[in-house]
Amino acid sequence: MQKLNVMERLNKVIRRTNSRVVAGLDPVLSEIPDCEEYRKLTDRGVLMETYCHDYIKAIAGIVPAIKINSAFFEAEGLTLEYFEVAEMAAKAGMIVIGDLKRADIGSTSGAYAKAYLKADSPFSIITVNPYFGTDGVMPFIELANQNEKGVFVLVKTSNQSSIEIQDLILRDQRKVHEAVADMVKHWGNISNPTEDGYNNVGAVVGATHPDDARRLRQRMPNTFFLVPGYGAQGATAEDVVVNFDKNGLGAIVNSSRGLMNAYKHPRWKDQFSEENWAEATTAEAKRMTEEINKALHIL
Amino acid sequence: MQKLNVMERLNKVIRRTNSRVVAGLDPVLSEIPDCEEYRKLTDRGVLMETYCHDYIKAIAGIVPAIKINSAFFEAEGLTLEYFEVAEMAAKAGMIVIGDLKRADIGSTSGAYAKAYLKADSPFSIITVNPYFGTDGVMPFIELANQNEKGVFVLVKTSNQSSIEIQDLILRDQRKVHEAVADMVKHWGNISNPTEDGYNNVGAVVGATHPDDARRLRQRMPNTFFLVPGYGAQGATAEDVVVNFDKNGLGAIVNSSRGLMNAYKHPRWKDQFSEENWAEATTAEAKRMTEEINKALHIL
Numbered sequence: 001m002q003k004l005n006v007m008e009r010l011n012k013v014i015r016r017t018n019s020r021v022v023a024g025l026d027p028v029l030s031e032i033p034d035c036e037e038y039r040k041l042t043d044r045g046v047l048m049e050t051y052c053h054d055y056i057k058a059i060a061g062i063v064p065a066i067k068i069n070s071a072f073f074e075a076e077g078l079t080l081e082y083f084e085v086a087e088m089a090a091k092a093g094m095i096v097i098g099d100l101k102r103a104d105i106g107s108t109s110g111a112y113a114k115a116y117l118k119a120d121s122p123f124s125i126i127t128v129n130p131y132f133g134t135d136g137v138m139p140f141i142e143l144a145n146q147n148e149k150g151v152f153v154l155v156k157t158s159n160q161s162s163i164e165i166q167d168l169i170l171r172d173q174r175k176v177h178e179a180v181a182d183m184v185k186h187w188g189n190i191s192n193p194t195e196d197g198y199n200n201v202g203a204v205v206g207a208t209h210p211d212d213a214r215r216l217r218q219r220m221p222n223t224f225f226l227v228p229g230y231g232a233q234g235a236t237a238e239d240v241v242v243n244f245d246k247n248g249l250g251a252i253v254n255s256s257r258g259l260m261n262a263y264k265h266p267r268w269k270d271q272f273s274e275e276n277w278a279e280a281t282t283a284e285a286k287r288m289t290e291e292i293n294k295a296l297h298i299l
Numbered sequence: 300m301q302k303l304n305v306m307e308r309l310n311k312v313i314r315r316t317n318s319r320v321v322a323g324l325d326p327v328l329s330e331i332p333d334c335e336e337y338r339k340l341t342d343r344g345v346l347m348e349t350y351c352h353d354y355i356k357a358i359a360g361i362v363p364a365i366k367i368n369s370a371f372f373e374a375e376g377l378t379l380e381y382f383e384v385a386e387m388a389a390k391a392g393m394i395v396i397g398d399l400k401r402a403d404i405g406s407t408s409g410a411y412a413k414a415y416l417k418a419d420s421p422f423s424i425i426t427v428n429p430y431f432g433t434d435g436v437m438p439f440i441e442l443a444n445q446n447e448k449g450v451f452v453l454v455k456t457s458n459q460s461s462i463e464i465q466d467l468i469l470r471d472q473r474k475v476h477e478a479v480a481d482m483v484k485h486w487g488n489i490s491n492p493t494e495d496g497y498n499n500v501g502a503v504v505g506a507t508h509p510d511d512a513r514r515l516r517q518r519m520p521n522t523f524f525l526v527p528g529y530g531a532q533g534a535t536a537e538d539v540v541v542n543f544d545k546n547g548l549g550a551i552v553n554s555s556r557g558l559m560n561a562y563k564h565p566r567w568k569d570q571f572s573e574e575n576w577a578e579a580t581t582a583e584a585k586r587m588t589e590e591i592n593k594a595l596h597i598l
Contacts, residue, residue, distance in 0.1 A: 026407070071403060071410035079378040099407075103428070104370060104400050105458040105527075108325065111370035129402070131430050131453060133460030154430060159404040161432030168478055169470045176475060179467055228404075 006124050006150040007198035007224040010095050011249045013064035018298070019289040020248070022065040022097065022226070024256025025055055025085070026072045033263065033277040045081050048073070052085040055260065058278040060092040062285045067097040067226070067254055086122035097226070098123035101154065103136045110139040117143045125150040127204060127226070130180050134187070141191045141201055150200035150224075153184045155216065158206030158229030177212070178219065185220045198224045198250060205243060207235030207253060214242040225251040231258030231288075237295040248296045259284055305423050305449040306497035306523040309394050310548045312363035317597070318588040319547070321364040321396065321525070323555025324354055324384070325371045332562065332576040344380050347372070351384040354559065357577040359391040361584045366396040366525070366553055385421035396525070397422035400453065402435045409438040416442045424449040426503060426525070429479050433486070440490045440500055449499035449523075452483045454515065457505030457528030476511070477518065484519045497523045497549060504542060506534030506552065513541040524550040529587070530557030536587075536594040547595045558583055 004012065014020055032038055032051045041047040056066065066089045073082035089096045098121075102112040109132070116126045117140065128140050128151045140151050156166055156177040166177040174182075181203065188201035199222050205213050207229035217225070225243045229235040230253050243251035262268050262284035263277040272280035293299070303311065313319055331337055331350045340346040355365065365388045372381035388395045397420075401411040408431070415425045416439060427439050427450045439450050455465055455476040465476040473481075480502065487500035498521050504512050506528035516524070524542045528534040529552050542550035561567050561583035562576040571579035592598070 026410075028410075069403075069407060069410075071401070071407045071414070074378075074414040075410040077379075077382075077414070079373075080376075083376075099403075101403050101428075102370070102400065104368075104398075105456065105532075108368060108370045108398075111325075111327075111368075111374040115370070115373040115376070129400070129428050129430055131428055131464055132456055132458055133463030133465070135458050135460040136456075157404065157431055157435075159431055159434050161434040164432030164482065165430055165475070165479060166432070168475065171468045171470055171472075173470075176464070176467065180464060183463065233404075 005192060005194070005198070005200045006095070006148060007200055007202060010065060010224065010252065011198065013095055014249060014252065017062065017064045018293065019063045020244070020252055020292050020296075021063040021285060021289050022067050022252045022254045023055075023059040023063045023259050023285060024067045024069065024254045025052060026069045026256045026260065027052055028072060029076055033274045035275050035277070044076065045078055048076065048078050048081050049084055053088055054278050055281065056089050056092050058281040059259065059285050060094060062282065062289065063094070065095040065097055065252055067099050067256070069099040069256070083122060090122040095124050096122055097152070098126040100126050101129050102126070103129035103132050105132060106135040106139055109136050113140045113143040117147060117149050119147045121149070123149070125152060125202065127152045127154065129154050130183065134183070137187060141187055144200055145191055150202060152202040152204050152226040153180070153187070155181050155184060155203040156205050156209055156212050158208045158233050158235070162206065162209075178215070181216050181219050185223055188223055194222055196222070198222055202226055204228065207240045207243070208233055210239045210242050217242055221245070226254065227251055228254045231255045237291040240292060241295050244296060248298045253292055255288055258288070304491060304493070304497070304499045305394070305447060306499055306501060309364060309523065309551065310497065312394055313548060313551065316361065316363045317592065318362045319543070319551055319591050319595070320362040320584060320588050321366050321551045321553045322354070322358040322362045322558050322584060323366045323368065323553045324351060325368045325555045325559065326351055327371060328375055332573045334574050334576070343375065344377055347375065347377050347380050348383055352387055353577050354580065355388050355391050357580040358558065358584050359393060361581065361588065362393070364394040364396055364551055366398050366555070368398040368555070382421060389421040394423050395421050396451070397425040399425050400428050401425070402428040402431050404431060405434040405438055408435050412439045412442040416446060416448050418446045420448070422448070424451060424501065426451045426453065428453050429482065433482070436486060440486055443499055444490055449501060451501040451503050451525040452479070452486070454480050454483060454502040455504050455508055455511050457507045457532050457534070461505065461508070477514070480515050480518050484522060487522055493521055495521075497521055501525055503527065506539045506542070507532055509538045509541050516541055516544070520544075525553065526550055527553045530554045536590040539591060540594050543595060547597045552591055554587055557587070
């Protein structure tokens with residue numbers, strides 16, 4: 001029996017949960033909700049893991065995937081906890097995306113790949129930066145292939161300044177990010193060809209630029225999209241529709257602060273106290289799931 | 300008394316050591332020289348720190364700076380040791396460059412900046428990826444300014460595939476990496492203006508593309524260059540001359556594998572045994588220093 005590649009596995013979990021949401025986890029110790037349980041914890045690592053565990057519990061079974069951002073663990077000097085938290089999420093049945101944005105020359109990318117994509121890594125997919133080109137990206141893709149894992153390569157990011165380099169116009173009329181898209185498509189085709197469906201080389205395509213996303217969806221039909229920018233960064237459910245295929249698959253929409261801080265949002269703050277922040281996160285994960293499904297006309 | 304910015308401090312240490320070499324440290328546990336002392340060490344973290352300590356001892360006082368590559372510590376799960384080793388190098392009087400190649404949207408770049416550029420960090424300068432544009436890079440530059448530290452932004456990298464994105468030609472005839480160079484120059488000018496001399500926003504410019512480097516040196520006269528690609532990657536002392544200013548300053552040339560594995564090189568392997576690898580590293584650091592000085596006509 002041929003195994004499903006990681007992006008097809010992701011589609012399968014999307015169908016099972018009927019959710020196209022990836023819950024982002026960007027934990028900042030000083031901003032963890034003021035709860036009685038947390039106040040008792042004096043060890044920073046334990047506090048971090050306890051909070052993240054509660055977040056995972058709040059979203060498990062509701063959303064298909066979690067994206068865990070390495071920067072926020074590195075900022076606290078808690079990189080061992082980064083792996084512990086990823087293990088928790090994997091055990092909870094989610095597809096775990098390591099948001100790492102790494103890349104370097106080949107030999108160094110090989111070391112980064114080893115760190116996050118080896119067979120027993122809790123991460124199924126990691127984010128990768130394309131600036132070095134093929135030899136900086138292939139070590140990630142090769143190890144991902146070997147271990148039934150995948151990558152999301154940055155194509156068009158969700159931040160405002162993404163226009164500065166990514167939207168520069170080339171002599172051949174393509175934008176730089178379209179040239180990157182063509183490379184990502186090529187990397188997927190050569191390393192992990194699929195006649196239909198998705199290969200294991202995905203793309204990061206920001207929800208904040210729906211016109212670009214529409215063009216990119218047509219340009220790279222076998223490429224799974226990780227879509228950041230919904231919620232706190234300003235994009236709506238209507239904006240993200242263009243990232244999906246005709247079956248409402250092939251993309252997953254991230255919300256980090258919108259889910260972590262749901263209890264502070266006007267929508268929920270009368271209903272949930274800070275102490276009950278995790279319940280607000282659950283409610284928001286369900287609401288966001290339904291909102292995106294509705295925009296896609298999926299019941 | 301106004302303090303010198305970090306790049307001017309680097310120039311000062313270059314003058315003091317009369318060396319334009321940055322010693323790269325890319326340690327791989329399975330490739331550590333087979334020495335009696337190391338064979339006794341059963342703890343991987345202790346082995347890593349002991350080897351790195353010996354490397355630092357071998358080059359301290361000879362070269363002005365060390366570039367420590369995070370990937371190789373992440374690959375071994377030894378990220379706490381990454382900081383320990385950086386502390387050792389800082390205590391040995393070297394300018395310590397964290398080779399991290401990080402970048403993300405602003406809020407996440409802020410977390411990465413906090414991790415590596417806070418006031419008590421052993422790193423004086425870190426490498427940063429430009430793909431996100433201004434709002435992805437400024438959190439690094441702002442914290443660097445605050446703490447008298449700096450960044451090296453990737454402009455033209457040393458690997459072969461760097462041509463694929465970095466050399467794409469824009470409608471306005473610039474190459475993508477020249478557009479990035481113009482941004483790096485601008486970021487330096489606005490954040491840390493200097494009438495002459497160098498601001499704290501440097502550039503990574505590969506030694507393997509001397510024609511590009513020559514143009515970039517003219518294009519960004521106040522930008523310090525970190526120059527990888529010498530030795531193992533193929534560039535020679537003659538190739539790197541174009542990166543320096545007329546005083547033989549403003550650039551620093553990296554060698555990682557060439558210094559770490561000097562004992563294996565035909566030039567040294569008859570003179571130094573594997574057991575005495577550190578002496579070969581010292582000899583090679585001196586030889587490389589002299590070779591570059593000679594190419595620059597510096598005695």
